[in-house]
Amino acid sequence: MNCGTHTDKASIAQCANCGIGVCSECESYSSVLKPYYGILCPNCFKQKLNESVKFLKKEIIKDSIRLGIESLLWFVGFILIIWAIVGFATNQDTLGVVLVLILGILIAGIFQGIQVFWAGRKERQVDDLIVAASSYDGYTLAGGLIGSTIGKIIAFFLNTVLGVFLSVYSIIKMSISLNNETKTYKMLSKEQSTVNNVEKNN
Numbered sequence: 495m496n497c498g499t500h501t502d503k504a505s506i507a508q509c510a511n512c513g514i515g516v517c518s519e520c521e522s523y524s525s526v527l528k529p530y531y532g533i534l535c536p537n538c539f540k541q542k543l544n545e546s547v548k549f550l551k552k553e554i555i556k557d558s559i560r561l562g563i564e565s566l567l568w569f570v571g572f573i574l575i576i577w578a579i580v581g582f583a584t585n586q587d588t589l590g591v592v593l594v595l596i597l598g599i600l601i602a603g604i605f606q607g608i609q610v611f612w613a614g615r616k617e618r619q620v621d622d623l624i625v626a627a628s629s630y631d632g633y634t635l636a637g638g639l640i641g642s643t644i645g646k647i648i649a650f651f652l653n654t655v656l657g658v659f660l661s662v663y664s665i666i667k668m669s670i671s672l673n674n675e676t677k678t679y680k681m682l683s684k685e686q687s688t689v690n691n692v693e694k695n696n
């Protein structure tokens with residue numbers, strides 16, 4: 495079979511998207527997307543490149559908002575928890591201190607807690623680690639016994655309390671993945687403008 499784009503050249507593979515022949519020149523042309531989509535013909539490469547840049551842009555915005563909200567909540571809650579600990583140490587009004595502590599835990603961990611109610615929570619990276627330890631046990635155990643609503647509420651509180659610690663892990667992990675997304679986005683949009691320039695000049 496010959497290359498679908500360069501009809502005088504022998505193909506070395508088939509486009510992973512549309513199946514036409516791909517020669518070595520086409521292969522190197524699309525190499526930047528090879529780890530994500532396999533070998534592509536020039537047309538599919540352009541299409542996938544545009545899709546990927548668009549998709550990454552959306553993901554970066556979504557993840558930045560998520561990271562911002564979780565970091566802010568955790569930080570405010572953490573300050574309240576420290577405040578309460580200092581209050582215990584200096585023997586201030588116990589009821590007030592306990593209330594501040596509970597409020598601090600709720601605020602610091604709520605971002606992890608509410609994920610119990612999200613349909614897509616299984617996709618969250620942090621879940622691999624926490625599911626076994628926290629929410630799932632509470633959720634499935636209580637869910638099987640009493641009913642899923644009560645189970646979810648129990649799981650929500652479990653996840654929120656554990657969220658005081660798990661949020662730190664989640665924030666670090668999200669920062670790393672946001673950084674990687676941004677790097678890939680920059681690399682691909684550079685490639686995109688190169689491809690567009692080549693097209694303009696031809």
Ligand SMILES: [Zn+2]
Binds near residue numbers: 509510514534536538
């Ligand atoms: Zn193709």
Ligand SMILES: [Zn+2]
Binds near residue numbers: 497516518
């Ligand atoms: Zn070719």
